[in-house]
Amino acid sequence: MTLGFVLLVHTAFDRAEQVARYFAANDCPVVIHVDGKVKQRVFREFRDRFKDDPAIRFCRRTRVEWGTWSLVRATQEASTRLLEEFPEVRHVFLASGSCLPLRPVAELRDYLDERPETDFIESVTTDQVTWTVDGLETERFTLRFPFSWRKNRKLFDAYVRLQRRLGLKRRIPETVSPHLGSQWWCLTRRTLESILQAPDRAELDAYFSKVWIPDESYFQSLVRRFSTCIESRSLTLSKFDVYGKPHIFYDDHQPLLERSDCFVARKIWPRADKLYQTFLDDNRPVTRRGEPNPGKIDRVFSKANERRGQGRPGLYSQARFPSPGLENGITAARYNVFCGFEDLFEEVQPWLARRLGGRVHGHLYHPDRVQFAGGETVINGCLSDSAALRDYRPEQFLTNLLWSTRGERQSFFFGPNDQPEIGAFLARDPNATLVVISGAWAVPLHTSNMEFDEVKTEAARLQRAELAFLRELKAPGVAARLHLWTLADFVVNPKEKVNNVMREITGPGPRRLTDLPEIRDLSAFPVFLQKLRNAGMKPQVMGSFDGH
Structure with a gap:
């Protein structure tokens, strides 16, 4: 004892x-x-x-x-x-x-x-x-x-x-x-x-x-x-x-x-x-x-x-919801955001899906509904295409999507017509690759059948929204990988620019990019821009087209 x-x-x-x-x-x-x-x-x-x-x-x-x-x-x-x-x-x-x-x-x-x-x-x-x-x-x-x-x-x-x-x-x-x-x-x-x-x-x-x-x-x-x-x-x-x-x-x-x-x-x-x-x-x-x-x-x-x-990067719960800047990675995986591509190119979504792999969604932040790839209404993690549910917590919608689909690269389109609250989040996320053609939203407008006064009003609205987004992309603290061109700059040599983007996303390959989706007809676009100027609206985000 x-x-x-x-x-x-x-x-x-x-x-x-x-x-x-x-x-x-x-x-x-x-x-x-x-x-x-x-x-x-x-x-x-x-x-x-x-x-x-x-x-x-x-x-x-x-x-x-x-x-x-x-x-x-x-x-x-x-x-x-x-x-x-x-x-x-x-x-x-x-x-x-x-x-x-x-x-x-x-x-x-x-x-x-x-x-x-x-x-x-x-x-x-x-x-x-x-x-x-x-x-x-x-x-x-x-x-x-x-x-x-x-x-x-x-x-x-x-x-x-x-x-x-x-x-x-x-x-x-x-x-x-x-x-x-x-x-x-x-x-x-x-x-x-x-x-x-x-x-x-x-x-x-x-x-x-x-x-x-x-x-x-x-x-x-x-x-x-x-x-x-x-x-x-x-x-x-x-x-x-x-x-x-x-x-x-x-x-x-x-x-x-x-x-x-x-x-x-x-x-x-x-x-x-x-x-x-x-x-x-x-x-x-x-x-x-x-x-x-x-x-x-x-x-x-x-x-x-x-x-x-x-915590784990990109995973949030009620027990661990950190203050901004203390997240240890605000999303779980790399992803791509394309702005203006679907406005400038024909059939660009299936082309991107072939080139990038993974899933290429439509506009995840469309005002009417979430445009999941393949027209799905519910995706991994039981995320539905409800715009109301998404807009309740737009940032957590994206983080949940990326967590639930980690291991598969996600891409989606974003534009000035989408819900804008997510813009600042995209800009400060180091996992995001943003590929932006500013002013491309005007391309489908110039061939639309709307009355010109309606076109001018819509163009002014979209330009204000895009200018706000561009300010967020140029603000201090931007961590996303950013590729930004005006529409006029991009169309000068689109294949070279897209090739550089693809190499960054997928890594260097043995062959250069040789094909692109067809670009929409821009022959009358400079005239359209001049018409907007004559009507009192100043196009600011499209860049300078020669002679107009």
Whole structure:
């Protein structure tokens, strides 16, 4: 009986009972502290389950609150009783009700017996701490924290600001060397008794009771005063996310937990039946184990933290909808937007589909309906062709489309007659390739059968819309790959310009572009532009046609 456990329990009592009985069955006494906030009836029922086991005891209860002295006091109460009632114990292991042994407890006992004078506790000086999240380091020892960070956050923050403004600082006791570390430790009897029976304990307790999150500093600091051999690490595997919240382990984490070679892990999901069945079975096949090393799985958790903090490019959810500029990629895949091509060329959509592969849609932002490729009414991701649904969230419509069809390049047409809200989004998306022939929308107008006054009105409307779009394309912060020509510039050598675009989109090929769709008849177009000028409208986006 050289190893004893202190269990801090506040929920999942059935799992805490399993673990406590497992320790006791392996000749390890256990003292359990049940949170004082637990109803007396629930506590009595839980305590009565252990009447038949003399190796499991309970200590006086304390109402525990995160980040306060109550957690240290609960640990003191349980540790004191364990040391008093089980004098054979040489090491005390602090765990919670959500902890689970990953290796047979006999291996842990043998490991500690080989190191009878070693204290295992993470204990680092405040200037070396890099893991605090939105917290205080040195100031947690020099300021006072009488208010709860969780329950009275405004008072907590206001009092901290007041102390800083007035320059108020507490005196750190001379016998204290401020250190921080994980709450979960394994200490020798000699060190733990020295801490609990220190002649100046009352003064130390009064000081640490006003330290912020004292369970991360009380034992971590005092162990430096009394221990003769410290290994500054915890034997408990405990991982935290980017917000400082502990990772919860589920059944599918079993291989990861085994790979760590750690003796104990927290925090285990209470309904992870497979984990409890596996790790509480000492008859399971023995695997080759090495020194406990949580670093073996750090890469996995680093990637998980990165994904949780940054998300996946182009994937949005209600749980992770970042502010503009913090999206980690606003769309999931490369795509192409062609402006003016369908106005200038005959049958350009099937030609682009042959050249580019993937899907070439019509006008996804047409005012009447979404023009999916092939006339589809519903596409991947259950996106419908409803203009009303699309216009409710035009940017998310596109991001959902690209996420749902990733692996297949998407292309679509866009023009001044389409819903304009998406324009700024396209301009700042580095995944977008924008191929714009400004003024091409006027080509079908000049051959239309509308009255000229109607044509002039429509031309003025479309030009205003395109000018607004062009301003967005020329604004600071444009990240899209942009190919922009006026209509007059483009028709001078269209094959060369289109060939350059195709090479950028599909990559360099062995042959140059030799065919283009037929360009609509532009012989009367300069006259049409002059007619617009004569009628009082100034064409601005078409470029200069010789002689007009």
